[in-house]
Each structure stands twice: as C-alpha cells, then as structure tokens.
Amino acid sequence: xxxxxxxxxxxSVSEGALVLLRCNxxxxxxxxxxxxxxxxxxxxxxxxxxxxAATLVKGINGFEAEFKKSExxxxxxxxxxxxxxxxxxxxxxxxxxxGNEKLTFGTGTRLTIIP
Amino acid sequence: xxxxTQSPTHLIKTRGQHVTLRCSPISGHKSVSWYQQVLGQGPQxxxxxxxxxxxxxxxxxxxxxxxxxxxYSSELNVNALLLGDSALYLCASSLHERSSYNSPLHFxxxxxxxxx
Numbered sequence: 001x002x003x004x005x006x007x008x009x010x011x012s013v014s015e016g017a018l019v020l021l022r023c024n025x026x027x028x029x030x031x032x033x034x035x036x037x038x039x040x041x042x043x044x045x046x047x048x049x050x051x052x053a054a055t056l057v058k059g060i061n062g063f064e065a066e067f068k069k070s071e072x073x074x075x076x077x078x079x080x081x082x083x084x085x086x087x088x089x090x091x092x093x094x095x096x097x098x099g100n101e102k103l104t105f106g107t108g109t110r111l112t113i114i115p
Numbered sequence: 116x117x118x119x120t121q122s123p124t125h126l127i128k129t130r131g132q133h134v135t136l137r138c139s140p141i142s143g144h145k146s147v148s149w150y151q152q153v154l155g156q157g158p159q160x161x162x163x164x165x166x167x168x169x170x171x172x173x174x175x176x177x178x179x180x181x182x183x184x185x186x187y188s189s190e191l192n193v194n195a196l197l198l199g200d201s202a203l204y205l206c207a208s209s210l211h212e213r214s215s216y217n218s219p220l221h222f223x224x225x226x227x228x229x230x231x
C-alpha cells in the first residue's frame with residue numbers, strides 16, 4: 001500500500017526566506033506524487049505533480065519539488081517565501097490501480113510566514 | 116467555467132441523525148470522488164463514482180453511501196451520525212474513470228459538518 005509521511009506539522013519561515021516542506025513516500029511501485037495547497041475555508045489546489053517524466057518538477061506560484069528515489073523523498077521548496085504562501089500543504093500519492101481519483105494524503109504541514 | 120460546487124457549505128447535525136451532502140462536478144467531468152478531512156489530518160478517500168456506478172470505496176462503514184445522477188452530480192449520505200463524523204467533506208471531479216497525470220482532480224471547497 002502507498003503512504004506518505006510529512007515531517008513537521010508546522011513550519012515557520014521569514015518572508016523572503018527559503019521554504020522547505022518535507023515529504024517521504026512508501027510505494028511498492030513507481031509512484032505518482034502530488035503536492036496540494038489548502039487555504040483557509042477552501043478546498044485543495046494542485047501545486048505540482050511528479051509522473052516520472054522529470055525528477056525536478058516545477059509548479060505554480062514558484063514552488064518546485066525534487067523526486068529522489070534513493071531517499072524516497074519528494075520535498076517541496078520555494079526560494080523566497082511570500083506572505084500569500086501561508087496555508088496548509090499536503091503531499092499525496094496515487095493508487096496505481098485507481099489513477100488519480102484515489103489519493104493517499106499526508107497529515108499536512110501548516111506554513112506560517114513571519115513578516 | 117464554474118469549478119466543483121458543494122452544498123451546503125456548513126451543516127450542524129445531532130448524533131443519530133442523517134445527512135445528505137451534494138456535489139456538482141465541473142462541466143464535462145464524469146467522475147466524482149468524495150473525501151473526508153478530519154480537523155488536523157489529511158483528506159481520506161471515501162468513494163469514487165463514474166457513470167453512476169461505484170468504482171471505488173475507502174475504509175468507511177456502511178453508514179456512508181453515495182450515488183451519482185445522470186447529470187454526473189453526486190450525493191453523499193451518512194446515516195446514524197457519530198461525533199467522529201464531524202469533518203470537512205470534499206468532493207472532487209475529473210474527466211475520466213481512471214485519470215492520468217494529465218487529468219488531475221479538481222476539488223470543491225467542501226461542506227463542513229459538525230455533529231453535536
């Protein structure tokens with residue numbers, strides 16, 4: 001069974017600083033991996049997805065993530081944090097038998113930006 | 116184009132009652148999936164419906180049921196509500212039954228259910 005683990009339920013960074021949100025996965029087959037963002041009182045918005053085409057994936061709002069098979073990791077980064085990045089971020093892995101309809105999510109990381 | 120719409124946005128129910136949540140997918144999307152997000156946790160898969168048939172079910176009791184209508188909208192029903200059913204219920208739509216990475220899930224803003 002697929003699973004993801006997000007290290008750090010809360011992360012605080014200063015505005016303009018590097019954002020690093022950690023995600024490790026467990027999968028018996030090559031995974032499809034996703035990062036979603038959730039703003040207060042809203043649903044989930046796809047930030048980026050890894051589908052084996054390239055190990056470095058660029059997403060929206062300046063975010064990117066690197067797939068490292070040797071470390072079973074898919075960490076999310078952004079070079080310079082902006083106040084609007086404050087939100088909850090979820091890493092997810094898809095079920096190879098279901099496609100993208102059945103995602104297994106991590107527990108989330110709440111990102112706080114310090115002015 | 117309108118996104119995935121869910122109604123109601125908020126709901127308060129008493130233990131033992133029944134609740135129906137509604138979802139309208141993006142126009143042209145035939146697949147609807149339901150997720151439960153308990154406070155402080157990530158969403159958990161409940162159901163997927165495609166062309167009015169159940170295509171997948173997560174680890175939820177039989178108190179949870181759903182259906183999809185000919186216009187691809189969907190309802191999630193929960194019977195005999197428990198305090199632990201309090202959560203944000205998210206609906207997501209996609210084009211196909213088994214979407215590839217080119218056809219990601221589109222989530223609605225959810226229905227927040229509080230059971231007292």
